[in-house]
Amino acid sequence: MMIPLTDITDQPLLPPMQSWYHVTTSRQLKKGQITTATICNKEVVVYRTESGNVRAIDPHCPHLGAHFGHGGKIKGENIECPFHAWTFNDEGKLIDVPYSDTTPTSTRACLTQWHVREKHGLILVWFHPKGLEPSFEPDLPQDLIEGNWSKHTENTYQIEGYVQELVENLIDVGHFPKIHQYDKLPEVKEASVKDHIFRAHIHTVANRLRFFEIETSFIAEFVGCGFSAARVRIGKHWQLLVIAGSTPKRTGEVHTTFTIRYLKTGNWFHDMISRYLTRFFEDDFLNDVNIWANKTYVENPLLSKDDGPIHKVRKWAKNLEQSDRQQAA
Ligand code: FES
Numbered sequence: 001m002m003i004p005l006t007d008i009t010d011q012p013l014l015p016p017m018q019s020w021y022h023v024t025t026s027r028q029l030k031k032g033q034i035t036t037a038t039i040c041n042k043e044v045v046v047y048r049t050e051s052g053n054v055r056a057i058d059p060h061c062p063h064l065g066a067h068f069g070h071g072g073k074i075k076g077e078n079i080e081c082p083f084h085a086w087t088f089n090d091e092g093k094l095i096d097v098p099y100s101d102t103t104p105t106s107t108r109a110c111l112t113q114w115h116v117r118e119k120h121g122l123i124l125v126w127f128h129p130k131g132l133e134p135s136f137e138p139d140l141p142q143d144l145i146e147g148n149w150s151k152h153t154e155n156t157y158q159i160e161g162y163v164q165e166l167v168e169n170l171i172d173v174g175h176f177p178k179i180h181q182y183d184k185l186p187e188v189k190e191a192s193v194k195d196h197i198f199r200a201h202i203h204t205v206a207n208r209l210r211f212f213e214i215e216t217s218f219i220a221e222f223v224g225c226g227f228s229a230a231r232v233r234i235g236k237h238w239q240l241l242v243i244a245g246s247t248p249k250r251t252g253e254v255h256t257t258f259t260i261r262y263l264k265t266g267n268w269f270h271d272m273i274s275r276y277l278t279r280f281f282e283d284d285f286l287n288d289v290n291i292w293a294n295k296t297y298v299e300n301p302l303l304s305k306d307d308g309p310i311h312k313v314r315k316w317a318k319n320l321e322q323s324d325r326q327q328a329a
Pocket residue numbers: 061062063064065066081082083084085086
């Protein structure tokens with residue numbers, strides 16, 4: 001029998017799709033700082049003005065093409081180019097050519113600004129493959145985010161794969177016993193789609209913490225493929241809020257940031273356990289990252305009846321991608 005040869009570089013090319021994608025975190029972008037991020041092979045320069053406003057722009061200067069992310073400077077609310085020091089205000093408009101007494105006023109004397117939002121510690125920009133305006137806002141549902149939360153921890157990972165695979169991971173209940181050592185298969189109580197939103201509720205009673213049987217539930221909402229909140233209830237007493245951003249940098253490469261908060265009670269013992277649980281979930285995610293580092297994307301996976309509604313996530317992601325094309329037509 002002939003065995004077909006598989007090219008190890010042969011990752012399928014999934015098209016990029018519209019979403020709010022995080023570019024950095026609020027903590028990492030201080031007043032006066034500039035950073036550069038990549039989304040679907042496109043660079044975007046993000047900066048915070050001295051008053052605290054965040055702006056996102058195309059990286060190259062319309063004068064002679066210098067890159068604002070390499071030596072640009074924030075001057076108050078303005079950004080100065082590193083090459084000839086032309087200065088642009090926070091609406092992107094050219095306001096000063098320092099060695100000339102006139103300033104070009106054509107429509108080209110303006111930086112291209114991206115839509116930017118700062119939400120729950122993440123800085124998000126709107127990306128559409130055809131450059132269209134936002135079709136939704138990155139608003140997380142009140143029932144998941146309300147509460148008296150601690151300050152968050154944040155961790156960023158470079159992951160091999162596609163953004164929708166991080167959505168899939170939650171309802172891929174079959175990997176919980178092997179990767180996360182759950183001794184019972186979680187039950188999918190909800191996996192619903194509404195336009196750009198995918199919501200899931202996973203529930204299990206398992207000896208997950210190796211001390212005693214404990215009920216754990218995850219209710220998560222993904223607002224597009226790039227931004228999500230998950231409220232995790234562990235037993236009767238502990239709750240965590242995981243707000244995450246996942247950004248496709250290049251084909252098959254995702255930049256993910258997880259922020260975790262715990263519900264505060266003011267009781268030191270309770271909060272100490274909550275901090276332990278926070279670290280526990282951070283470490284647990286590394287087990288997924290290690291698998292993703294070497295897996296491939298199987299477009300038409302062979303599934304068992306107990307695998308969870310993986311096709312539902314794929315259909316939702318495909319619809320988002322196809323609605324991009326319809327909007328652009
Ligand atoms: S290239 Fe930016 S000021 Fe000249």
